[in-house]
Amino acid sequence: MTEHTTPHPAIEKAALAAADRLAAEHGPRLRTDVLAALHAPDHSPGHYLDPIALASLIVSAATLxxxxxQDLRTTNPKPEADTIARRTRLELPADNLNPQQRGSIIEIVVKEITDND
Incomplete structure (x- = not known):
């Protein structure tokens, strides 16, 4: 049985902001899919449908x-958004999204995190 943990409010806010900004391109259901991904226990990646996979990627990007x-704040109270985005791009596994979509998701969640903390 998988234990469920509630995401940090900053993660949820960043993921939902990304879903809202990407809904025009990926459909109005994206926000609902992101909410489901935020609050669902871990699932094996292979059984997701495309919208769910996108929602899961958004949550993963926001969490990462x-x-x-938080790691960078140990040495700098206000880390640069570019530094966070660069590290996120390097560490986030590449998915089936094209690089522009992936980059857009990363930029949105990083902006939300740095602007609202």
Whole structure:
């Protein structure tokens, strides 16, 4: 049985902001899919449908960016967004999205995290 943990509010806010900004391109259901991915226990990646995979990627990007942000704050109280985005791009596994879509997701979640903390 998989234990469920509630995401940090900054992760949820960044992921939902990305879903809202990408909904025009990926459909209005994206926000609902992101909410489901945020609050669902871990699932094996192979059984997701495309919108769910996108939602899961958004949550992963937000979680990773938040973790990087918190790590960088140990030496700098206000880390640069470019540094967080670069590390997130390097550490986030490449998915089936094209690089522009992936980059857009990363930029959105990093901006939300750095602007709202």
């Amino acid at each position: 960016a938040w973790t990087i942000y």
